[in-house]
Amino acid sequence: MTTNNHWGTYKNSLVTWYAEFPPRLRQSPAKLLAFADALVELGSREDISRVSVFGPAGVEERRVADVGAELLSLRPELSHVPHVPAVSVSGPGSLYRSKPPYITISLNTDIWFPRVVGINDDAYRFYDNSPLAERHTPRLNRFLAGVRRAAEALDAEWSYDVDNLRYADQVTDSGVLLERSVDANRVAEWGVRVCVASTTDPAELLFELGVPGTVVPFVDAVRVEPPPPGSSELRLVERAGEFSRLEARLVGTNLTRAHLDDRLGPGADVPRVHPGREFWVSYPVDIPGAPYGCTIFAEFVDQPGADTPACAVMIRRDPSRLRPLVGRPTEC
Numbered sequence: 001m002t003t004n005n006h007w008g009t010y011k012n013s014l015v016t017w018y019a020e021f022p023p024r025l026r027q028s029p030a031k032l033l034a035f036a037d038a039l040v041e042l043g044s045r046e047d048i049s050r051v052s053v054f055g056p057a058g059v060e061e062r063r064v065a066d067v068g069a070e071l072l073s074l075r076p077e078l079s080h081v082p083h084v085p086a087v088s089v090s091g092p093g094s095l096y097r098s099k100p101p102y103i104t105i106s107l108n109t110d111i112w113f114p115r116v117v118g119i120n121d122d123a124y125r126f127y128d129n130s131p132l133a134e135r136h137t138p139r140l141n142r143f144l145a146g147v148r149r150a151a152e153a154l155d156a157e158w159s160y161d162v163d164n165l166r167y168a169d170q171v172t173d174s175g176v177l178l179e180r181s182v183d184a185n186r187v188a189e190w191g192v193r194v195c196v197a198s199t200t201d202p203a204e205l206l207f208e209l210g211v212p213g214t215v216v217p218f219v220d221a222v223r224v225e226p227p228p229p230g231s232s233e234l235r236l237v238e239r240a241g242e243f244s245r246l247e248a249r250l251v252g253t254n255l256t257r258a259h260l261d262d263r264l265g266p267g268a269d270v271p272r273v274h275p276g277r278e279f280w281v282s283y284p285v286d287i288p289g290a291p292y293g294c295t296i297f298a299e300f301v302d303q304p305g306a307d308t309p310a311c312a313v314m315i316r317r318d319p320s321r322l323r324p325l326v327g328r329p330t331e332c
Contacts, residue, residue, distance in 0.1 A: 004054040005075055006127035008119035009068040009082045013106040014164040015171045017144060019151035021101040031154060032101060038150045039089065039103070046143040048087045051111055052135040059131055067109045071120075078120055084108035087140065103151070105144065110167065112137045112176050117166055133178060138189065138210035141175035145207040148174075175210075181230035181253050184263035187296060187313055190246060191264075191283075194315050195290040202236035202243045209246075230255075246315040255313075257281060258306040260298055267298065278311075279304055293318040 025032055043049075050063045053074060064070045068083035088106040092099060110116040114130040114137075117123060148158050162168045170177050190209055197208040202222045203215045211234070213224040221237040228234060230253035237244050260283065261267055267281035281304055283296040298304075299312040 003075065005071060006118050006121055007071075007109065007111040007113075007116045007129055007132070009071060009084045009109045010119070010164070011082045011108070012163060013088070013108050014110060014167050015160060015162050016104050016106040017148075017158070017160045017173070019103050019147065019156040019158055021151070021154055021156045023100045025101055025154060035150055035154060039147055042143050042146040042150075043087075043089070046139040046146075048140060048143050049085070050136065050139075051086055052132040053111075054132070059135065061135070067111060075120070081120070082108065086111070087143075103147075105147065112140055113167060113170050114176075114178055115170065130178070133176070134185065137176050137178055141210045142208060144175045145210075149207070182228055182248055182250060182313070183230070183253065183255060184259040186228075187255070187260070187315075188263050191285040191294050191296045191315050192287060194246065194294045194317050195285055195287045195292050198291050200242035202238055205236060205243050243317060245317065247312065248314075249312050250310060253309075255298075255310045256307050257298065257300070257304045257310070260296075260310070261306075264296060269304075270297070 021032070047063070049065065050061055051067070051070075052059050052061050053070065054060075055062075055074070062070065064086060066083050067086050068081045071081050072078055086109065088108060089103060090106070091103045092101065110119075111129070112133060114128070114133040115126045116129040118125055118127050121127070152158060158173060160171065160173050162171050193208050193210075194205070197205055199205055199208065206213075206215060206222070206224065211224055211228060213226055213228075216223045216225050218235060220239075221235045223233065223235045227248075230250060231248045232251040233249045234247070236246050257267065260281070264283040264285075267283050270280035270282055272279065279300040279302070281298045281300070283298075285294045285296060287293075295316050295318060297314040297316065298310040299314070300308050301311055302308055304310075
């Protein structure tokens with residue numbers, strides 16, 4: 001299993017994101033220090049030193065200071081690899097204090113990417129790294145989104161450069177593109193983020209969910225264009241000016257009740273109001289200490305058996321932790 005670690009480490013960065021602040025901020029060190037504190041807090045919250053690897057028993061999560069050393073422990077047949085952190089953050093040194101303040105966030109490992117060059121295997125082909133990237137890269141993207149928001153609040157200019165062009169199609173100014181379909185793992189992750197994120201603004205919550213795309217206002221909601229793979233529409237609906245629920249119409253995916261039951265626990269059938277209407281199954285989500293609870297609903301055209309595919313999912317934020325396990329969802 002450890003030989004499936006086709007990701008590698010590089011002496012030079014693969015991609016770098018930049019935040020360049022206005023020169024006037026050199027006269028406001030308190031603001032820059034507050035930004036630095038926010039960056040450290042974001043890195044701690046998203047735990048960007050924690051990555052997934054292929055271990056002896058399967059996919060394992062590990063907190064690493066040196067990704068190169070971790071790779072050598074997993075693949076001892078490799079004689080040498082560059083020793084780099086999972087994420088590098090830097091700023092100007094003392095020799096450059098006449099220039100505008102800036103920070104850079106760089107990746108010297110492709111462990112974050114869904115497709116990786118076989119730098120330690122066959123450098124002329126790509127390998128599938130999505131089982132690892134799907135686990136840890138959403139946290140990296142949320143970290144980048146948070147840093148970008150904090151920087152732009154200080155009128156910084158945000159940009160990025162791809163230093164290794166073989167990864168150009170997997171990177172945007174928002175982070176690493178995962179091209180993930182809407183599967184049970186992703187639905188579960190969205191449910192957790194809906195519970196733990198304190199924001200009530202739908203557009204801000206999209207950053208928390210790690211969903212790339214353009215935010216488009218749409219009748220008491222915001223839509224994402226393009227919608228994530230496996231969906232024909234994804235929107236976040238407001239009620240009284242605050243986020244109420246996430247709705248995703250599914251297409252081209254095989255998300256079944258069995259997948260959801262395995263990932264979320266056994267679902268509860270929601271009573272149908274009228275014959276001929278859709279079928280719903282509910283899954284309560286409760287995170288200790290989170291500001292909200294939520295309920296995940298899956299919609300089915302037919303009576304849902306284990307292998308029946310869902311046609312939509314909805315994640316309703318519940319303001320109270322004391323909520324019923326089964327409730328009638330608002331219509332999608």
